[in-house]
Amino acid sequence: MLEPFVVEVWGKPAGIVIKEGDSFRFHAVAHPFFEIDGTEYNTPGHARLAAARLGNDDHGAAPGASFGKARH
Structure with missing residues (x-):
């Protein structure tokens, strides 16, 4: 079981x-x-990307800029 x-x-x-089952809920x-609350994703990384x-809209970062860290 994943934490x-x-x-x-x-x-x-x-x-x-x-x-949750075969998906990951944000x-x-x-x-x-x-x-995006309650949205299901195929991987935790997809949730982080969303x-x-x-x-990104709050910071005006350039495309491809780093968006922080996800903790696994």
Whole structure:
């Protein structure tokens, strides 16, 4: 059984990802990540990428910039 892990964007918590069956569900803890709250992903990395795309709008980072770290 996999443990839930925290997803951070720009060093701030975005949410947690929990394995549910064959997918991983994202649970948001802050704005703007509530937009993807409850969404299922194939991998934890896909959940992190979705959060990073939302968090990118707040910082105006260039495409391809680093979006923080996911803890596994």
